[in-house]
Amino acid sequence: MVEAYNFLASWQLFPEKCNYERGERPKSGIYRLTAPDERRELVVNKNWVMLDNTAFSSNLLVTADGKLNDSGEPALGEQVKVNFTDSISFDIEFFRNGETTLRVLHEILPNGYLRLTETGGGPEPYTNTEIYHKQLSVLPYAASVSGALVRPTKDGVIRHKALTAMEEQTNMQLSQIRQQIELLALQAQEIHKRKELSMMIYDAKLSFKPNIGQVYYLYEKEDGTHVLSMVSAKEWGATLPFRKFVAAVKLLADHTWMELP
Numbered sequence: 001m002v003e004a005y006n007f008l009a010s011w012q013l014f015p016e017k018c019n020y021e022r023g024e025r026p027k028s029g030i031y032r033l034t035a036p037d038e039r040r041e042l043v044v045n046k047n048w049v050m051l052d053n054t055a056f057s058s059n060l061l062v063t064a065d066g067k068l069n070d071s072g073e074p075a076l077g078e079q080v081k082v083n084f085t086d087s088i089s090f091d092i093e094f095f096r097n098g099e100t101t102l103r104v105l106h107e108i109l110p111n112g113y114l115r116l117t118e119t120g121g122g123p124e125p126y127t128n129t130e131i132y133h134k135q136l137s138v139l140p141y142a143a144s145v146s147g148a149l150v151r152p153t154k155d156g157v158i159r160h161k162a163l164t165a166m167e168e169q170t171n172m173q174l175s176q177i178r179q180q181i182e183l184l185a186l187q188a189q190e191i192h193k194r195k196e197l198s199m200m201i202y203d204a205k206l207s208f209k210p211n212i213g214q215v216y217y218l219y220e221k222e223d224g225t226h227v228l229s230m231v232s233a234k235e236w237g238a239t240l241p242f243r244k245f246v247a248a249v250k251l252l253a254d255h256t257w258m259e260l261p
Helices: 154-202 233-239
Strands: 009-013 028-034 041-049 055-063 079-086 089-096 099-108 114-120 126-134 215-220 226-229 244-251 257-259
Touching: 028 126, 055 079, 154 226, 154 244, 154 257
Parallel strands: none
Antiparallel strands: 009 028, 009 126, 028 041, 041 055, 079 089, 089 099, 099 114, 114 126, 215 226, 215 244, 244 257
């Protein structure tokens, strides 16, 4: 899966960077995400060790098609849905009787770390946050007692450093683009709001020519129409001759109107 590319790795827990509203902080942990083939499936494997050296593990197979599927883990929920927002964020959400029981949001941070935000539903909701860093693919030691010694080559180290730098840069650029998109969306909403207000004012009764930069006051009359006035609601006081005060507004240079706080 192209969307999952940045997540497919083994990630090592930063215990000191984690925050738990439920449960205790583990001593160490490994979070592994793999895609077994070209199908839209993810294998989620989690291993962690507590301070008393008690070890735990869990394995989960989910279909990343954005649809509700049987979870295979009734303790977490009857159904599960995996939704990729983009190449640096996705969530796994569990449901029971149509209600969310658990949501795990995965995010690649600008520094290349993986943040898991686990939100539990039910009568006692909670939020746990975990931070992971990607494990090196070249290890100067055996991965198990019976494993063979792996000696990193110069080319392998160079390649790993290049890939790490590439991931950090592209993740940072994607994050910047996402922030720019969010800013543009806010600006579009603001322009749309000004347009709607402007249409209302230009449909209102005007007994004078408004000046750019001047503050005026919009009122709603008893018949539902609007009128623009130079007199504020405070100045009218109890003698307000309209149904209600709508907003203080200012005419901008582009002849749109902006609502003032």
